[in-house]
Amino acid sequence: MALYNLTKIAMNTTDPLGFVKGVNDIMMGGWMGTYILIALAIIIFTAFFQSTTSVRSSVMATSFIIFALSIMMRVTNLIGDYVVIVSLLICAIAVATTVKDSS
Secondary structure (H helix, E strand, O other): OOOOOHHHHHHOOOOHHHHHHHHHHHHOOOOHHHHHHHHHHHHHHHHHHHHHOOHHHHHHHHHHHHHHHHHHHHHOOOOOHHHHHHHHHHHHHHHHHHHHHHO
């Protein structure tokens, strides 16, 4: 197991976002943003499902929020383009299936 020096990462940055980018790049290999999105998706879906008890509407709302968050995280370079594309596809599929069933 490799030992990482957070002090070295903190000394090479000038702002909190730079520190997060350093941790993402050096310690997590660029996967920290993806893991954060997955964890947030689970938490948001659980919250929506408990309040609505409808799986389809919970998935649709969760996918929309995750897509918006993925765009913001892409602007800060915490995730790659592929994560934004995957979240867009999931959002589009969720909306398409919900709209098709409600018609």
